[in-house]
Every structure is written in C-alpha cells, then in structure tokens.
Amino acid sequence: MSTRPENTFANTTFAALAETDEQLSKLKGGEYSKAVSAERFNTAKAGLEAKGFKVTVAENKDDAFEKLKGLIPAGASVNLAHSTTLEEIGFVNYLMGETPYDNVRGTILAEPDREKQAELRRTIGTTVDYFLTSVGAVTENGEMAHGDLTGTKVGGVAFGAKNVVVVVGSNKIVKDEAEAYKRITEWCFPFAGAYAREVLKVPGTSLVNYQVLRQANPFSPDRIKVLLINEALGA
Template sequence: MVLNTQVDQTFAALSKSDAQLAPLADSIYTKPASAERVSTAKAALEANGFKVHVANTRGEAFETLKTLIPAGASVNNAHSTSLEEIGFITYLKGETAWNNVHSTILAEKDQAKQAELRRTIGSTVDYYLTSVSAVTEDGKLAHSDLSGSKVGGVAFGAANVIVLVGTNKIVKDEDEAFKRIHEFTLAAESARVRIAYGLPASQVVHYEVIRKANPFNPNRIQIVLVNDALGY
C-alpha cells in the first residue's frame, strides 16, 4: 500500500493542530454521505453527462485511477489532499508508466518560470488529476482555487480530467456548495497554508461550477466517487 506523506495536512490532523479550524472538527462535511445520497448524486452526475466510477474503499479508488490513465500519457495534478490521502501523489513521484509533468514543474525553482510551466505544459496534459470541494445531489461539481491553475485545467486546458472525490463532499444544491466552500473548505485550506507556506489564510479567488459534461467531448471529465471522507 502506498502511503500519504502529508499526514499533517489531512483534515483530522489540521483540526487538532490549528485552533482556528478546531470548531469545525465535527462538521457534517467531515462525514461520508448515506448510500441513498450517493446513489442520487451518481445518477444525477450521469444524467448530466459525466462518467462516474464508485469506489468503496481508498484502495479501490487507487486501483481505479491506475486503470483510467493509459501508458505513455502526460499527467499533472492539482494540489489535492484527497489524492494524497489515498497515496496517489506519493505513487506519482515514483516510477510509473506515465510522464509526470508535475515533477518537471516543481523542479523549476524560479517562480516566474515555474508559473509559466503551470500555465503551459501543466494545463494542457493528457490527464489532469484533481478533486472538487462539492458535488451536488443534482449532479454538479463545484470547486475553487487562488491562482486559477486548477480551475483553468479543469475547465478547458487538459485533454482529460479525473476527479477523485469523497462522499463527504455531497451537498444538496449549488447554494450549499457555495456555503460549503466558503465556510468549510476555505477554513481547512487556510489551516493547510499556514503549515505549508506560513501564510495567514487562503482565498477563494476563482470559483467554478460545472453543471454538465461538455456536449462536444462528453467523456472528458470522469469522476471517481469514493465511499469515504476525503479531503476538504
């Protein structure tokens, strides 16, 4: 089993180490959804044109991801605690059958040049791996970021997108997705950046709702829905 090397950045760890996040430790958004809600969300996502794979465990999710990416493909990932928690980020750093563009980007230490790599090769890979912060019961995806690199890659840049998402992120509708991201996800991400970068907080600069699959490329976004609580 491949391990998560960022255990201090899981929600469970952050809610213990960060006093500002502690009040949210027992939030409903930390709990896996019921089987009924999962079934409802899956059916709605499929009705909206997305291809959905359900994984019952983290290990099953890990193996599903491996099968979805063909050998020789270029791969990049957004920052994703969910991908870290199933061990996939650690796995990508080793020897795989893919071209891991993310390692090339991080190898560039000049910040301006690294940003340009994120904009060019990072956003136009064959497969872009990420998570989202909310999945609605009527089959929509919602997420945000600060720099725009994640939103841009998901919206259009990458040839294919694979979204790994725990069922703790299922919400009723777009209104609740907005609430979850601004009241829960932002608080958790702010706790993470305090550890990772020494910054006081993160920001929701770019906010995106994906309501349907692209009718001209309906198989572009695939969703691996995991019956577990992952990320934030």
C-alpha cells in the first residue's frame, strides 16, 4: 500500500488557479488537461525509449510516488524544480519530512537571504545527484520540451545534475515539436503566470529559456530517466 503524502498545494493546481485567476480561466477544461489515449501513451513511451531515454511507467499517483522513491538510492543528494506534478503525487511533501536522501532543496529553502539562496540554487541546486522535474510536453516521437525564467530548471536538466528524473503525466503528450511549443506557450506559461500572481504576488512570468531534449546523451545514456504516468497531472 502506498504511503503517499497528501498534496497540500491543491490551491495552486491548474484546475484551482483556473477557477480564481481571470487570465487563466479561459483555458479551464482545455484539451491539454486530459489524459491521452492508451495508444498515444504507448507511442510516446516507445518514442522516448527509441531516443535512448530510460522509461518507467506508473499507472496513477500512488504508483508514481512509490516508483519515484525506487529510482533514487539512499544517501543521494536531491533537488527539484518547481513542479505541480511532483506536488500532486506527494513527493514535495515527502521531501519536507524525514527521507533517506541528502535533501539539498531543504538546505536551499532554509537560507533566508534571497541573494544567498539564489547562489545556492545556481551551485548546489543544479549539481545534485538527482534533479527532479517535469516538462511541458512530450512528443509521440520521444522528444521532451520545457522552459523557465531563470535557468535553474533547464540548467540542471541540460548538464548540471548527475541524474535527472522527469516525472510527467500523459496529458503532456503531444504530436510533435511544433505542438510542444504551442502547449508550453499557450498552456504552461499562462499557468506559470497565474502561479506567479498567486504565490509570488508579481504580475506574471516570461519564457526566457526554452529547451528541447531530442535524444539521450550518447556519452551518458542513463542520465535522464522518465517516469511516465498514465494519468493527467500537472500543468
């Protein structure tokens, strides 16, 4: 039986913010909030594997939580980029408690000075043993795309971390790279703007960095692992 913690960030899911944020409300119930068919799910899994990514399939949030724990060895240093998916499966709350890992995220958040905290994100935050994140889109051909404002997310994924685990729901599966960019710009970043208004109390955010992972690194083929969840999760 899963010991998945309850998600205490339910007020900042896509569905919750679409109810309260005027700019996001027009996307409420849109196609990118829904899980794809079993056929498209299996096509994307095969595409990721053909591109050299190691894929683990989870059927739901409970299964994803347990399998993610199983992908990270005890004693490993761990950090994560902000991810609604990781919040929804309970892993962010899990990291707030006692774990067998070196919780670098906790060390960063414990620094009260914002400039010093930013420096920790740049240094120890992106060079951990395991960097956990999600992406905005996974194509049926096996590419993954995502973006951010500051580089702390794309930097850890591109090169900094020793291992990366991408945790992604099936609602993020799209046809191709063109649709991946559409999903990120027309769906993910409106959500990010609503999140910024709700949590950070700023007007919005920007897509400064945009990254496409077209295949696994041939010199480190097992570095990026994908936990593909057969359920709609995240933004």
